[in-house]
Amino acid sequence: MNYSSMMLEVAVVVLGLGLLLADLWTPIEKKRNLGYGAAIALALVLIWSFQWKPVEDSLQSMYVLDGLALFFKRLFLVSAIVVLIMSVEFAARMEAGISEFYALILFALAGMMFSASANDFSLLFVSVELITVTFYVLTSFQRNRLASLEAGVKYLIFGALSSAFMVYGIALVFGTAGKMNFAGIAAMAPQLAGNKIFLLGILLILVGLGFKIAAFPVQMWAPDVYQGSPTPATAFLAVGSKAAGFVLLLRVLFTAVPEVAAHWTTLLIVISIITVLYGNLCALPQRNLKRLLGYSSIANAGYLLMGVAALNDSGKSAILYYLGGYVFTLLAAFTVICVVMREVEGEDISALAGLNQRSPLLAAALSMSMVSLAGLPPLAGFFGKFLLLKAVTEQGPVNSAYYWLAAVLVIGAVISLYYYLGVVRAIYWSKNPPKATSICVSWPVQIALYGCIIGMLYLGLFPNRVVESANRAVAALERPGPMTAVAHASGESR
Amino acid sequence: MDVTLEHYLVVSGVLFSLGLLGVIMRRNLLVIYMCLELMLNAANLALVAMSRYNGNLDGQIMVFFIITVAAAEVAVGLALIVALYRRRQTAHVEDLTSLKS
């Protein structure tokens, strides 16, 4: 195994350890600023990541560094940077140990970055567990808040339960295939396609991954945990953890068992339909903003699963693009929530009343993210949904169930308009905005918000480059020699 | 009587199911948590047996990973449950319903 290709992850882990060390020498009142330091360091790592090219020779190893991996690593880095800035903002609401919070974020980030490269069930397991275990702590970090503890416990039990499913699935797969490596299993898969033990194993693994992305039938935890966790942890959970789940899902389904995936069209379609409808319908009467986003995250998992269910390249690249937009959108939303809810306990939507007078920037950022989530142009969400819709419709002639999928996408998008625009309404035209004290927004948060807004707009208005790079990244998944295609594509950049 | 792979697998399956049942049925968080560990160990048993049967060591390496991870998980999980117990003076799941609908 070529360890030099892991330098990005190593850098992140070292950074985390260094942060813990630095904490020892930092005076208490300055500790929160360590977050900025970490964010800057991550920004450097991000810039560094653009120097990397996809590496060819790692197909048989447990760790690959193809275009897909790089795409997701950058996604994770971006989200971690914003989450760190958010955490600094959140520091005052933690009892102690803010540096550990930062460090845990970094470790979770490392786990996500590993997961992006996982090409082997053991690495998959380890990286997933790295993410999950750090999130146990992150979700329950506000030990003085019962809600946070409850969220932590729920996440703990569900995480452990799904880990158990996954591990057992891995055991079954290993038992039938005799291999842990995706490529190896792919080679074996044709003769295993009818083996029920093997299929059971794959299904159990998918259950474990479904937990990460909050898809039916393992979606129940999401709203509760989203609501109770500290906002930065929620944000990271919603963005990073979900994206990690998807990259693993893509790899397992399309690298390890493409034949099996092709058989499960109906299953995937049904699951994504139920997920979309469940998330959207439950969100309809919801008044708690973070819980709303929890349901919305379920719905979005459903949309993304549609890209998986489409089983074609455009579906996969749509997932990548959608996640790209989703990252900026959700980060913007959670940053705003983090800042606005600083003063209000409870995250009721009515707390947003008159936000446009208190801080136009926050109001604009939150409404733009809602508009983007609702899938309206000119923001990223629109083009993402467009790509998904295209991918799904493309399969229509093959199996008319895809048309139902497309219809559900539309229905979901329309239902979601109602509650997303409800948020926008609360911001701009509430009946009686309570108080007009302006909210002070620190400049790093401003930078983060502007960054997210620019990201949403850029992805929405000039999607060309991201679409191209997503296409190239996806090309790596299925081909027998995936690296060659990517290597030829010069100038891999975002 | 020879102890074949099937026996191991049946035992592991039974263990897994027992753990699962426990998670669903038991009311105490600690017990639930122990049941979860039981499920993990069921997987461990299966892995080791499979590894032996397949004649490669990957499975056993995996078991080590799992044990390590489980240890970490237990550490974090127990700390969490203790913290909750301190605050609520109870470790029953039915009391944990403030986040809902």
Place this chain on the structure above:
Amino acid sequence: MVELLAWLVLFLPLLSVAAITIFTRGNAARSGAISITAVVFSFICGLVLFYALPESSMGMPIQIPWLSIHDQGLGLDLHVDIGLRLDHLSLPMILIVTGVGSLIHIYSWGYMKGDPGFARYFACLSLFTFSMLGIVLADNFLMMFIFWELVGVSSYLLIGFWYERPSAADACKKAFLTNRVGDFGFLVGILLTWATLGSLNFRDLETRLNVHSVEFSAVATAVGLLIFCGAMGKSAQFPLHVWLPDAMEGPTPVSALIHAATMVAAGVYMLCRVFFLLNVDGSQALQVIAWIGGITALMAALIAVQQNDIKRILAYSTLSQLGYMVMAVGCSGPVPAMYHLTTHAFFKALLFLGAGSVIYGLHHEQNIWAMGGVRRKMPITFWTFTFGTLALCGVPPLSGFYSKDSILAQAIKDHHYGLFVLGVVVALLTTFYMFRLFYVVFKGRPRTEAAEHAHESPSVMLWPLFILAIFSIAGGLLGIESLYARHFEAAVAGTEPGFWDRLLEPFNEQLLAASFGVLAVVFGWLWARSLYRNKAVDPLPEKLGWWSQLLRNKFYIDEFYENVLIPCTQDALARVADFIDRWIIGTFAVRGTANVTDVAGRLLRMLQTGSLQMYAFLLVAGVAGVLYWVLGK
């Protein structure tokens, strides 16, 4: 030069509309002057055309393409010109419209003096003149329809001139809507004609009719009746006649111009214009037209007998005369129809203006029983009115006699003996109600204060009366009939008949008709004289009993429409549609969907109880379900 003149005739009034609306809205005198100048100049241009237009350039096309789409797929050509057709039918008609129009414009100057809407009045009047000229000059169906509609709207504006009066506001609405019902048939008829013959231009239609006569004869009756619907609306034929009496809510000059002399004649004119489409083999349309005309004539004459409003009597008389004209067309006699149209324009305008003068003199009193003895107070009005009455009744040798006689003769010629009898009866009734009016209003002694202090109108109002009276008297001797005949009967040979020939023509040609006509007049007059001479109250209601009630209430046709026909058909449909829209689509379908979605959301949310074990159970159940589904088969 001819073209320029023709365009001037048409567009001068429109220019005056534009000028008044844009520039001189606020200035009453200037607006009136512009409008009068325009119509007079238009008249002069028409006169020049009438006399100077060489026979060779009769009917030559003067066209500006307005809309032109050639559709190969349909194999049809939608080609519409703004085109003018100058021939023996349109030229005299132009003179009537602009000539009578000029007089009425001038009369209005006096009649409308001091009204706050003076400028608006003249703008509308000019708009009307423009539209009417458009109908007359149109060389194709669609252009005719366009101006048809414009005439409708200008009539709407003029009837509703005093829009603050609820009765006027309702009347104009009713007029427009009734006309629209007729226009519906007209437009469908145009569509059908176009689809069958492939053209809209009258000349093209005429030539194509010879080629495609077989195809056309299949739809000929339908076309004829549909087109007649248009005439039915505009010329107020039964059953669409109800708007005309109500239209008397407009200023009296308007009634004279639009609702007596010109606009209502448009229907008859149109029928004559497209007579070639009606008069084809296999078409039953003319029969229907003739009988509808006859029924209208009789019904209106009967109603007129028991009306007490001076303008309403004249209005029903107009209806009845229009019925005559339509009947003439139906008896394949466009020439008598046009002839009667022309003379009727003169004497009916005269009568209306005379009535207006009386109303003006009596300070807007319209009830005839509140008048009486006006003769001495307003001598000029009296004399001119008398001549108008005589002409209308058809007293030889006044114009009405000749035209009415030609219609009766036509009925005999076309073997419509029933209609002939009907026509004679109507003539008798006409004489009766006109002399009733005459005796009650002018003779006897003044019955009210207003009648006591009546005064003669200003000269600007009297001059038009004079001129119209002259034409009413001499209209029969001017050779109008042969003028029209030149249009319909190709190249009448022979010399122009002399004066005496013309004077005695009816008796030479169709003695029966002429003598019955004269007899009807005599008996009508005697009857009216015996009943109404020096009477202060109407003796008829006692004699007629419930008949009188029926007549006074116009056979209850308005009531039938308002309370039975419209509420039971269109309004009922509207009610149903509204119900469906509001409750079935709006509430059940749309709101229902929204509510179902909402309830589904609330129900689903109940799953999220917050209980960890509940979640775990659902998870396991879900996983088990998936496993069973995928692997269980």
Place this chain on the structure above:
Amino acid sequence: MLTAIILCPLIAALLLCLVPRSFVVVMRVVAIVATFISMVLAIIVFWRYDGAAMGLSGFRFEQQVDWVKSLGISYHVGVDGLNVGLILMGAVVAFAAACCGWEIRERDNERQKEFCILLLIMSGGILGAFASLDLFFFYFAHELALIPTFIMIGVWGRGPDKNYATFQITLYLSVGAFISLIGLIALYLQSGAKTFDIVGLIAHVKQHPIPLRDQNFIFPLLLFGFGILISLWPFHTWAPLGYGSAPAPTAMLHAGVLKKFGLYGLIRIALPLLPEAAQSWTNVIAWLCLGNIFYCGLVAMRQKNLNWLIGYSSVAHMGFVFLGIASLSLIGITGAVLVMIAHGFLAALTFGLSGYLYQTTGTLEMDRMGGLLRKLPFLGTALIMAMFAGCGLPGFANFTGEVTVFFGAWKQFPLVTGIAVWSALVIGAVYMLRAIRNIFHGPVPEQLMAVAESTWPLRKLPYLVLLVSLLVFGFFPRLLTDKITPSAKKIIEMANTPSATPVARVETGQVVSVP
């Protein structure tokens, strides 16, 4: 040139973002000037249309820039006879709407900024949608214009049903938009052209027609997707409700221009690309259009509120366009485009005037008004003219359009056309005259004795502009038809091509019976 027309309002909107919100007058002036420039440019394009160089694809003033290459999406604008008039109409209405924005000023000075920005975005989006020759941008620009509509109704709307109206119009129109999006995507996919470019698609489809099975799948998607956007019966309930609650400028832009998007889409996209399906659906369209023309006309008769009445009448007018489309004849399509343009001016005019009326009298309940012609001479005259235009009076552009549609449709659908004629001539007149009678005729009620018109000449400007446009195109329809007909001919030729050549059939592997 076209890009300038589209970008002018959008750039102005961006500029306004930077202007502090206290500079209210600046906002108004910028909005008016930007739309005015757009309008002037659109007039120039319209005027120079015949002289302009025609591109290879038959479009003029063409411009194309790649956007997302891998999907074949490009920014491609151009005009032919079908959309040159629509763009002109859109630009004029946008200008008028910007002028009418004064209405908002008096009610809500605080948020003038947002209003102007949204209005400009909407204008830019609308013009973009009509200029676009790329399916994706076509849709994108429409959505861009749609969102401000929702927001404006939500924030500045009036009436008790405001909230419900906002949500209904939002959800309803989004459903329509999404359905049509599926249709457009399916079209893109099934044509196999790998491009969203309309010109490219048409060229491709000429060689390789879309298989009938796919056509029959895509066409209903487009028909009903667009149909919802156009308020095709029975998906029309959002329209009266939404327009009844919308602020005047929004209603003007939406009812006038944006709504025509779906119709334009049907003509531009659905007919030529899916000819066989279109032919088999014409009967359905023809009967559905009666739902608009006849049924909604009847419902309009029962309305008591002026805005609702106009809303229903505007729904009813859409039926004429559908009838024209259903006829699949050159005359019908030309008429349909004429009606679209004419109704654009008309709807803008009526909604603008009703907004003005509401502002003056404080009510739109017709029972509570009367005799206002004396009090409000300009407004009254203009509204009466608009109403007559609405019931198809010659001289106004609507008449030309409607009558052309009748001529086009008569041969195929005599019965439907007959009912449509009845609705246009009689039902239309009934409710329009009833409105005039109630509002302007009769005695003035006590509480309205004091109303008076603004004497400021600029208040009249937008209405005059719209009235003049109606009259100009009513008097000289050839200004439009001469441009429309050649372009419509191409559409019709494609729509009426006999079924695809057998070669193409074999390629696509479809076995279809020729209808």
